[in-house]
Amino acid sequence: MRVPIRPIAEAAVVADAATGPMGEPQRSQYLEAMGLTAWVSRYRLPNALETPRCEWQEAPDEPRQPPAKRLHALLDDANEAAAQAPPQPAAAIDATPTPRAGAPIKRARALLGEPPADEPQPAELKAPPVAVDPPVGSPDHSAEEAPGEALRFTLQVAALEGRWLVLQVADGAPPADARRLLSNLFKAATIETAQPPVFETFRWPLMDDIPAQAPFEEAREGLRAFIEGRRRRGWQPERLLLFGAHDDLERVLEIVEGRSRLLEIPAWCGPALDELIVSADAKRALLPLLAEWREAWHRGASHVEDRAGDDRAGDD
Structure with a gap:
């Protein structure tokens, strides 16, 4: 993900003014965050000064988790966040109804092949079904929207x-x-x-x-x-x-x-x-x-x- 250049550049100026010249590791990190490739010369030109050398410890490459494990971790984080969230007053629910946040979680469970978890719905959000007649001549899509196997x-x-x-x-x-x-x-x-x-x-x-x-x-x-x-x-x-x-x-x-x-x-x-x-x-x-x-x-x-x-x- 690209990080905005301007805030990082300002942070670099502040760090330079506060601590003196920026070291090579910090400069490389800023360039990498800004999406810029840091090039290193392979040969030294005639009469050119030698590039100052520096050594630093690079962070070890952590093994990437498989997609299924990452989805499981996201589901666990979402469930913990939902459990720790304070209950919302009924008046606020009635005044400002918000879309359900469980749709992405259900989609993730579907990708993992897991059955969707039963989620109780507040009584305040339930509304009696209203029968609406489809327009004349329009195809009936009521049976098409039932979840199931994809068409082939x-x-x-x-x-x-x-x-x-x-x-x-x-x-x-x-x-x-x-x-x-x-x-x-x-x-x-x-x-x-x-x-x-x-x-x-x-x-x-x-x-x-x-x-x-x-x-x-x-x-x-x-x-x-x-x-x-x-x-x-x-x-x-x-x-x-x-x-x-x-x-x-x-x-x-x-x-x-x-x-x-x-x-x-x-x-x-x-x-x-x-x-x-x-x-x-x-x-x-x-x-x-x-x-x-x-x-x-x-x-x-x-x-x-x-x-x-x-x-x-x-x-x-």
């Missing part, structure tokens, strides 16, 4: 010219015949790209053996962060094409009435590419959608050209 799915993600997201539910990249079928579909819709789509793998969860407090919400945040990271590389998602049915993934993407509420873009869900290869009926069902895809692609392309023209005009 693997996606192959690509972006057509950085504009259309193509998602395939699979552990590996689509094979050659599936990519050929995808290319033929886009050609039939007169969607021409300079480069074929390159698929990247997204797996959830990122770390195994960690319980999820809100499985669906955590999966949404992870997928949203993945897409936002690709935005820095030039992606500007306008539409989502999901090949392969996956109930949990559709709930993560919040696909309702042809739109992903997670990404705020139009969305389409259809059969997997390997199913389209062998099913003539599935291919035939896609034909009416090709005209819609063609119009949406060229309409979006005109908007991209307009934005590029505005950017060039602004630069001029």
Whole structure:
């Protein structure tokens, strides 16, 4: 952790004025606290004075404790602090309610794989549950927030010219015949790209053996962060094409009435590419959608050209 330079510099001046010139150990400690590397010359330049030598005892390197032991120590300190804290008056609790401080402790116990300790809650903080009706048309997330095992799915993600997201539910990249079928579909819709789509793998969860407090919400945040990271590389998602049915993934993407509420873009869900290869009926069902895809692609392309023209005009 970096320590502010100014207070340390002032302390160095005070120490220098009080005790005379600062010794080499103290100077090295101040430089280390300020995040500055102390360089030592290896060779002496011609006609240069010899560097004064000094010897001091260096502190022995203490062995680092494993993460689990450090978490146990933090939990013990937190429990001791909670036991020694004076009881808070009921009037103060009613006047200024504060958030519970046990959430980080529960999270630490979850990381250690320990069951959460039962914590009595003051009666003053308990309020009768209030039933609130969800808005019309909004997905019901009441069952999603129950703690439990994290959702598990693997996606192959690509972006057509950085504009259309193509998602395939699979552990590996689509094979050659599936990519050929995808290319033929886009050609039939007169969607021409300079480069074929390159698929990247997204797996959830990122770390195994960690319980999820809100499985669906955590999966949404992870997928949203993945897409936002690709935005820095030039992606500007306008539409989502999901090949392969996956109930949990559709709930993560919040696909309702042809739109992903997670990404705020139009969305389409259809059969997997390997199913389209062998099913003539599935291919035939896609034909009416090709005209819609063609119009949406060229309409979006005109908007991209307009934005590029505005950017060039602004630069001029």
